[in-house]
Amino acid sequence: AQKVTQAQTEISVVEKEDVTLDCVYETRDTTYYLFWYKQPPSGELVFLIRRNSFDEQNEISGRYSWNFQKSTSSFNFTITASQVVDSAVYFCALLSMDSNYQLIWGAGTKLIIKP
Amino acid sequence: NAGVTQTPKFRILKIGQSMTLQCTQDMNHNYMYWYRQDPGMGLKLIYYSVGAGITDKGEVPNGYNVSRSTTEDFPLRLELAAPSQTSVYFCASTSDRRVNTEAFFGQGTRLTVV
Numbered sequence: 001a002q003k004v005t006q007a008q009t010e011i012s013v014v015e016k017e018d019v020t021l022d023c024v025y026e027t028r029d030t031t032y033y034l035f036w037y038k039q040p041p042s043g044e045l046v047f048l049i050r051r052n053s054f055d056e057q058n059e060i061s062g063r064y065s066w067n068f069q070k071s072t073s074s075f076n077f078t079i080t081a082s083q084v085v086d087s088a089v090y091f092c093a094l095l096s097m098d099s100n101y102q103l104i105w106g107a108g109t110k111l112i113i114k115p
Numbered sequence: 116n117a118g119v120t121q122t123p124k125f126r127i128l129k130i131g132q133s134m135t136l137q138c139t140q141d142m143n144h145n146y147m148y149w150y151r152q153d154p155g156m157g158l159k160l161i162y163y164s165v166g167a168g169i170t171d172k173g174e175v176p177n178g179y180n181v182s183r184s185t186t187e188d189f190p191l192r193l194e195l196a197a198p199s200q201t202s203v204y205f206c207a208s209t210s211d212r213r214v215n216t217e218a219f220f221g222q223g224t225r226l227t228v229v
Contacts, residue, residue, distance in 0.1 A: 035218055037220075043203060043223055043225070044220075044222050044223060045205065045220040045223075047218070047219070047220075050218075091157060091158070093218070095209060095218060102148075102160065102163060102173070103148060103158075103160070103207065103209070103218060105150075105157045105158045106157060107156070107157040108156075108157045
C-alpha cells in the first residue's frame with residue numbers, strides 16, 4: 001500500500017533559522033513521483049517541486065532545497081534562512097503509476113516562522 | 116492556459132439542498148480528482164477518474180457523486196447537503212506522461228452547510 005508520512009504536525013522557528021520538513025513514503029512501485037505543495041493562509045495549493053523515482057539528484061531553488069533518498073524512502077524539504085512569508089502548511093504527496101495515478105497525501109506540516 | 120478551473124469559490128448551502136461543484140481543465144489530462152480538506156487536516160480523496168466515462172471511489176465518497184462525460188469536465192454533485200460536508204473542496208488533474216507527470220490544482224471551493 002502507498003502511504004506518505006509527515007510526522008511533524010507543527011514546527012515553529014524564529015526568522016532566519018533553517019528548517020527541515022520531513023517526508024517518508026511507502027510504495028512497492030518502482031516508478032513514482034513525489035511532490036511538495038505549499039498551502040499559505042489564503043488556502044490555495046502552490047506547487048513547489050516534483051521528483052521522479054529514477055532521479056535521485058537533490059535540488060536547490062533559492063532558499064529551498066530537497067533531499068531525495070530512495071534508500072530511506074524520504075523526500076525532505078529544507079528552507080534556509082526562513083522568512084515570515086514561509087509560514088504555511090506544507091504537504092508532501094506521492095503519485096504512483098501502478099496504482100491508477102492516485103495522489104497519496106501526507107497530513108501536512110504547519111510551519112510557523114516568528115519574526 | 117487556464118489550468119484547472121473550479122467554480123464556485125464560495126458557497127453556503129442549507130441542510131438538504133443539493134449543488135454541483137464544477138471542475139474543468141484544459142490540459143487534456145486523463146486523470147482528475149476531487150478532494151476535501153477539513154480544517155487543520157490534509158486532503159482526503161472523494162472520487163477520481165482515469166479518463167472520460169470512468170470514475171471510481173476514493174477514501175470518502177459517501178454523500179457525493181461524480182460524472183466524467185468529457186476529458187475536460189469532472190463535476191462533483193452533493194445531493195443532500197449535511198453539516199459534515201462543510202469543507203474546502205479541491206479539484207486536481209494529472210497527466211500520465213511517464214517522463215513529466217504534473218499535478219495541477221484548482222483554487223478550491225469553500226462550502227459551508229448550515
